Amino acid sequence: MSKQPDSRVAAPSASGRGASQRPLDGAYLDHAASSPLRPEAVRAMTEAFGLAGNASSVHAPGRAARRALEEARESVAERLGALPSEVVFTGGGTESDNLGLKGLYWARRAQRQCRDVVITSEAEHHAVLDVVEWLAKSQGAQAVRLPVDAVGAVSPDALAEALAQWGERVALVSVMWANNEVGTINPVRELAALADEAGVPLHVDACQAAGQIPVGLAESGAAALSVAAHKFGGPVGAGALILSRKHDVTALLHGGGHERGLRSGTSDLVAIRGMAAALEAATEDLATAAAQLARLRDGLVEDVLGLGLGATLNGAAPGAARLPGNAHFSFPGCEGDSLLMLLDAAGVACSTGSACTAGVASASHVLLAMGVDQDVARASLRFSLGWNSAKAETDLAVRALPDAVERARAARPTAAAV
Structure with a gap:
């Protein structure tokens, strides 16, 4: 029996679409920050x-x-x-x-x-x-x-x-x-x-x-x-x-x-x-690729909103007015940075909706401009999909969210403590 490769990076697919740069046991949902190199590139x-x-x-x-x-x-x-x-x-x-x-x-x-x-x-x-x-x-x-x-x-x-x-x-x-x-x-x-x-x-x-x-x-x-x-x-x-x-x-x-x-x-x-x-x-075939990406995104949105976590979807409704690979949620009662780290520990890479300046978390200027409450804005995450995203990745994120949200809410300082 041949020895299995030790690499944690997927091999090129039989379709010739090329190698995925995501770990086999994880989910890379941060394409909006940087998408893995395409094999053509x-x-x-x-x-x-x-x-x-x-x-x-x-x-x-x-x-x-x-x-x-x-x-x-x-x-x-x-x-x-x-x-x-x-x-x-x-x-x-x-x-x-x-x-x-x-x-x-x-x-x-x-x-x-x-x-x-x-x-x-x-x-x-x-x-x-x-x-x-x-x-x-x-x-x-x-x-x-x-x-x-x-x-x-x-x-x-x-x-x-x-x-x-x-x-x-x-x-x-x-x-x-x-x-x-x-x-x-x-x-x-x-x-x-x-x-x-x-x-x-x-x-x-x-x-x-x-x-x-x-x-x-x-x-x-x-x-x-x-x-x-x-x-x-x-x-x-x-x-x-x-x-x-x-x-x-x-x-x-x-x-x-x-x-x-x-x-x-x-x-x-x-x-x-x-x-x-x-x-x-x-x-090359943008309409087909966008439609496939949107279907994957729509499934993620439906699953996340169906978890009963009180999550809300930020931005335009899924459709022509929204990028097909974007799903941005707020999870009230959480700190986005804490939730991000908990998901990362579970193998899910995404990004927070807040920016950190001098070690102090601040709400996203985009969400605040949209009229989102500051506490809700600080409890936001962006899941972004791209050319090699797969349903197994979005499924992993959905499975990891309930525990991550529960732990993030438990760890959040109370108003009295602050």
Whole structure:
């Protein structure tokens, strides 16, 4: 009898879909934070490691690297509804957000000094909110935050009102395509139309949306989209700003004039090839993959709400207004961090709905913006599914939750003790 492998990582499936990166006896339900590398990305990156040339060099190896780079650019452009010349490769979603926001703001201010207003929403990712805060503190920007409704969506009426109020002072608008915490999808096309009518560029953080739902620059009408490879099964450290040729952006990095002069630095060909391959795999049959993921998610939601734990689902109802892989719950009477650790001990990896700053747990700014009570907001967890999620994983989470919730509630300090 042959010896069984000692590895705790699943082997490649017979279907050729590739290796799962989750432990065989555990559940990885945190794809929104980072999704495991797709086998297609691994193969593309492995091939790219064999290319010795710098894509900016003019000799034969350099030209081979340049061809590989431009093929990846063409692939990403096709999958994201853009021209190849509109794809600016970056080091990830945060850099893409920074380039989009700061670059558009500086370019617009250079055209007209009175353009100092940056409009975002209360529920944006910190890669956007912190950039806007920095622009306000050090660059003289006026930050305006739009409210969100009870499911975390931005209303076109709210944007229209803000655009009318601030007029020609508006430098840009930035609204995420889909919320990273609760999965609610914003009406991007309507928001883009309003911004365009006002002559204002709309930047969209599409990091959570790309690879799960149809995302396209031209179709959306946005000026710029930010995407991150590791959200759809590509490598960490690769991303792109999909930037319309109609809009000028001031560069953050200078040195070699790479990426339309907007992002100097030697191209990370290995990561870029992995990103392109992962995006191609994620969008090959997007409707079918999204439907399968939604069915798995819907089963998880039904099972969790049926446990009798008093859980509530946050965000839009399962359907067209919610990402297919997102299930975000509150478990009143718990501390989310405690519940997270108890589930982790049971082999379930998910994420908390709260952020920890200087060792003090604070409620999610997204949930608070939605009007969720602070104590309930602190008792929240996000389960996010992805390309290799399986029912065995969601079943494990459902089995582990009752004991975890009971223990988390018992461990929570009483009001008198606090």
